[in-house]
Amino acid sequence: MSGHPIQWAALLLCVLGAxxxxxxxxxxxxxxxxAALVLMAIAVALSLPPIYLPVDGVLGGWNAANLVIRLSLYAVVVLLGLRMAAAFGAERVRTLIVGPAGITVxxxxxxxxxxxxALSDLPVSSTGLAEYAGQPTVEQYADIGRxxxxxxxxxxxxxxxxxxLRSGSRPAHRIACFLLAAGFFSVLCFAVLELFQGLDLGVFEVVLPFGAILLVVSGLTLIWFSRRRGRPRQRNPLA
Amino acid sequence: MAVTAKAFQLWRQEIAPTDSVSDLCRSAGIKRSTLAQQLVRGKVSVSTLLAVARGYGLDPVCALAQFEGYTDLLTGMRAPTSAELLSQVSHRDILKLLVARGEGIGNGLSDLDPFPHRNSVRAWVEAIDPGDLRQQLSERSGIARQNLSAQLSAGRLSPGLAIEASRIAGVSLTSGLVVTGLLTCAEGGWPVTGRADALNALSDTDLVLLARDRLDALGKQLRKADADENRDRAIWDNLG
Structure with missing residues (x-):
């Protein structure tokens, strides 16, 4: 097993988007x-065994690469969160992310x-720490990471x-916002559902997080295209 | 509200028994694929029907009145009201007249901007509204209020709704078809100089108040457009 196709698709899209x-x-x-796209590409790449195992080998073989994934994702989330809050003019969201509460969290x-x-016992490289799934500290580590x-x-x-839902916006932006909203919702669902011990998400274990990445990066790329092609509306407003 | 393909075919055989669909389209100046598609779907649009009537030299209103749902069109055709006519005058013409009167260089305008203008449909609906027009229109036709608003914002109103609105407001049934551009002034019974006459007949006070209302509406529209533009720009600047 060398990774689900959706993981490769997410990697490809992140790299292309970057x-x-x-x-x-x-x-x-x-x-x-x-920067967010590059870090996301790194995190996704490290979720794939053919990339994780050699990279972790170089880093010493004690699963430091998994720590890299976690920390990259936190950085991705902060970067995206700040830009999104500014893009949507959502001052409260900005406060929630980098205000006192957000920084504390x-x-x-x-x-x-x-x-x-540090408390976990992870002697041998294992993609996604799959071999250590039983350890309580590993479980909590994963929960916190989500x-x-x-x-x-x-x-x-x-x-x-x-x-x-804004009818005055450009159609491309409305689609992009929908993709972003769907992506964030998937991340949220994944974080909440995984908290329930013993709940078997089956294929959604992979589809939810990597689908979210696909959705968010598609949305960002759509906005990039829209900006490249976008011109100010030319109609004379006083006509 | 489109007419049924079946009724259209019967009518077509009556007005041009020997012409093929291709001949019909050529006379009407419409694309063959357009008509073919409408016939396959079983519904022929009013604008297609009107184009065919014009192509064969028939009076478009008489032609449309032969179809179900439109039979009261001829009897319900009247002169437009002054409010309807004024709703189709552009704000620029209103301001031109205001300035002209202020400078004492003439009381009237003769050459008005063509219509329908960008806000024709909404302006007309507001001009004929007895108070609860949208409510009644949505109840009678079954269209949701927000869909109606969306049509008006986009400067559209389907022929069926336009006529129903006229019925509710008690104005000429062809007015709605004129302001949506489906009928010309002459076809819809609007006098050619009607708009200019209605405008020129305004007292100074009414002219100023009309100008104020129009500028007010325009200002709101521009503010909304600016806000939309700023939002688009914020998305580009931050995520693009």
Missing amino acids: LLRVPGVRRGRGRMIF LLVTVAATLILF LYPGYVSACLVVPAATGS
Whole structure:
């Protein structure tokens, strides 16, 4: 088993989405989203055994690569969250992410992640720490890793969904907002559902998180295309 | 509200018994594929029907009146009201007249902007509204209020709704077809100089108040368009 097709699709889309933005980044445009896409590509790549195992080998073979995934995803979530909040003019969401409460949640999450990782016994490289699924600290480590993205996604679902319902917006933006809202909702569902011990999500174990990545990156890429093609509406408003 | 393909075919055989569908389309100046598609779906649009009537030199209103749902069209055709005529004058013409009167260089305009203009449909609906027009229209026709609003915002109103609105408001049944551009002034019984006459007949006070209302509405529209544009820009700047 070398990864589900949806994981490869997500990786491909992240890489493509990032490559599209390279010229803009060199002119100093959209750096945060570019960084988020690159980090997302790294995280997705490391979820695939053929990439995870060699990389973790280079890092020493004690599953440090999994820690890289977690921390990258936290950074992705913060970067995307901030840009989305600004894009949707959602001042409250910004406060929830980088206000005192948001920063506290982030610091606690990072600290808990590092501590739980240190407490776990992970002697041999294992993609997604699948071989250590029984360890309580590993379970909690995984739960925490889903909760922070779930928290930020929960903040973003409503502004994104509102954007998709706005009749005055460009159709491309409404579609993009819908994709983003659907993606955030998947992240939220995944974080909440995984909390229930013994609930077998089956194929959704993979489809929910990686589908979310596909949705979010598609939305971002659609907006990128829309900006490239977009011109101000030319009709004389006083005519 | 479109007419049924069956009724259309019967009517077609009456007005042009020997012409094929291709001949019909050529005379009417419409695309063959358009008509073919409408016939397959079983519904022929009013604009197609009117184009065919014009192509054969028939009076479009008389032609439409032969179809179910439109039979009261001829008897319900009257002169438009002054409010209806004024609703089809552009804000620029209103302001031109205001300035002209202020400068004392003439009391009337003769050359008005063509209509329908961008807000023709909504302006007309507001001009004939006895108070609960949208409510009644949505009850009688079964269209949801927000769908009706969406049509009006987009500057559209289906022929069936336009005529139903006229019925409710008690104005000429062809008015709605004129302001949606389906009928010309002459076909719909609107005098050619009607709009200019209604405008020029306004007192200074009424002219100023009309200008105020129009600018008010325009200002709101522009503010909304600006807000939409800013939102689009924020999305581009932050995520694009």
